[in-house]
Amino acid sequence: MNASAPEPLSLQDYLQRILTARVYDVARETPLDFAPQLSAKIGQNMWLKREDCQPVFSFKLRGAYNRMARLTGGQRARGVICASAGNHAQGVALSSQKLGCRALIVMPVTTPQVKIDAVQSFGGSQVQIVLSGESYSDAYQHALQLEREQGLTFIHPFDDPDVIAGQGTVAMEILRQHQGPLDAIFVAVGGGGLIAGVSAYVKALRPEVRIIAVQMADSNAMMQSVEQDQVVELADVGLFSDGTAVKKVGSETWRLARSLVDEFITVDTDEVCAAIKDIFQDTRSIVEPAGALCVAGARKYAQTRAQGQPGQNWVGITCGANMNFDRLRFVAERALLGEGREAMLAVTIPEARGSFRRLCQRIGGAAITEFNYRIADPKEAHIFIGLGVQHPGDAQTLQDDLRAEGFGVIDLSHDDLAKEHLRHMVGGRTAQAEGERLFRVIFPERPGALMRFLGGMPSDCNITLFHYRNQGADYARVLIGIQPAPGNEAALDDWLQTQQLPWTEESTNPSYKLFLR
CATH class of the missing domain: 3.40.1020.10 (Biosynthetic Threonine Deaminase; Domain 3)
Structure with missing residues (x-):
């Protein structure tokens, strides 16, 4: 007789996991910066949670390290494997160096070179990179095959409770750094690890805060899955925001998003380019497209859904800054149209x-x-x-x-x-x-x-x-x-x-x- 499936983790379970997550051996508490120019432009009070300031320039380090720090000695000895569009790979690479275990990292062939180079530099000789497939989902399938063949431990980029808990520490910092009235948090969504962790923590402690998911219009697997009440797989995804180009979200991240996310909003390429410019104007930092999704969503939300409600307090998580320099030509060209x-x-x-x-x-x-x-x-x-x-x-x-x-x-x-x-x-x-x-x-x-x-x-x-x-x-x-x-x-x-x-x-x-x- 088969053992019964474990009960799904509750909000309290996730709250405990987030509070005890092991992330600060490698991650840092990032600033929550007020964005005065952006706030004036959209008529709302906008803060940016600067995950682009992490050592790997992305929040992904939190979840990767929390998962790998909890492996057994035998699992670390055999090594780990992951599939990633780049940012999770950098987190796994740095974590493998910190914990002293071998890591095999499968990345799509479309991954920006800046991310490939960074993965190798963070992991050094302990990291081997394999390029396979056009998107994360393609790389994921190849990684599962290598996992079976080599007996490695798979470090999922989003659909794992320990990874979700690690990402949830972003929300823990936000609520500690902004203890006054807070109306909404805008979160970029690819596979859903970040929004699952953020929404679990926020809804456990501050349920009145709205969680607003932002996706590319051509890569909105999570929104479609929530709307259809089942995990759906997209035939194709747009690659401009490569960090969120996921054809199929996780079953656990979908379960949490379905019950905890308040709204979804989609944006296009021009709107993201305009958001990259907005973030630069306030911070003098250049984020990648996925890192600007939160601001693109906030701008559009202010124009379409928050009219007549000025002066709200919003937070956007700038979740990554691994931008290829050559892509800036395209971004600058399209930013004015997006504005x-x-x-x-x-x-x-x-x-x-x-x-x-x-x-x-x-x-x-x-x-x-x-x-x-x-x-x-x-x-x-x-x-x-x-x-x-x-x-x-x-x-x-x-x-x-x-x-x-x-x-x-x-x-x-x-x-x-x-x-x-x-x-x-x-x-x-x-x-x-x-x-x-x-x-x-x-x-x-x-x-x-x-x-x-x-x-x-x-x-x-x-x-x-x-x-x-x-x-x-x-x-x-x-x-x-x-x-x-x-x-x-x-x-x-x-x-x-x-x-x-x-x-x-x-x-x-x-x-x-x-x-x-």
Whole structure:
């Protein structure tokens, strides 16, 4: 006769496990920092629980060490194995070094190199890394196979009571550090270990505090599992927030989330990029996408669910900072869109001399973030424009103004194809640019500089190419093609000599001849 299954752990069981968790041999109590700029922006009092300040730059160290510190001597002697998108792996690596046991770590092939390098440096010679699969779930299956083959002890990244208890010490610190009124805690969710531990501790002691789970819209396995009242497995997950890219949550983390989490909210890539910028503005630290989910969720919650309820006290757990440096280019590019402070438009104007100038006049002093144009059709010109706006309504006002001028306008601000690809592909060869000359010009980065430059250009010159992207510097670098009127090149040369802006002619550049001429 089979033994009966053990009773599920109660809140009191978890409270005791959290209070006695062994985490501070390797982890530190992280700060709870008030975020003044973010608070002013969302109209709520926002504190950041800085788990990005851990030795491994992530909360994952807490759960990994608590689990491994409780292994028997025989288990440690045989060694451990884990599957991880990177942060849990670093926790296991550092724990293995501290406890003196071998660790085999399976990571998805999509794991950022910064995390792979960190795992090796934390674990040294005691750690062996195996890359397998596209996501955590794929790596997990391979790790289970290696566990059986080599007799290792599996250290689960989230679905284990000792791991959950270790992560719950984050909440223990929050309630000790913020003993006044607290309305909500925003928690990023992948497999659910952090939110399970946080919600168990908070609901045991402060049940009035709302626990709000934040997930990527394309990796929301926990939300779907709670909604369907069963653990579901996603066919695919988005990989931008690799730390939360989990196809299937744990059965124990699901059990706790189902009964303890108050609300779920999902965010997209642009919103997370904006949140990374928000955190940087207040802390001068750069978190990874998973680490910014809490702020992205809080921003969206303030806009959609907490209207008319300002001044609440919220905490967001910035759970990781293992960001690949190269990814910052993408984050900076998408942050303005995520804040609702950039509009991307496709504008169609007549392909006639003077139309380009009329467009610039209509745009006026608006902050241009990107401007791409290449002559291609004898009747119509299609121009890709990025514009900085202060308020969401400003973008619509500008569109109305452009249409009143007779220009065609399409809003591309929510078009992923345009944001990810087309903005970088405007250009190409054309027979319409006969006699074109190409120039690189450096503009001071301030409104009106372009109009002043164009104002004195000979009226019979035609602009055939224009490319500009805001790089966040004091000066803007612009590429411009100018087609002088037949037989009147001297007027263009005379005008150029009067310009005080630095410019260089590139009409003989080999790359121009290959791709644009």
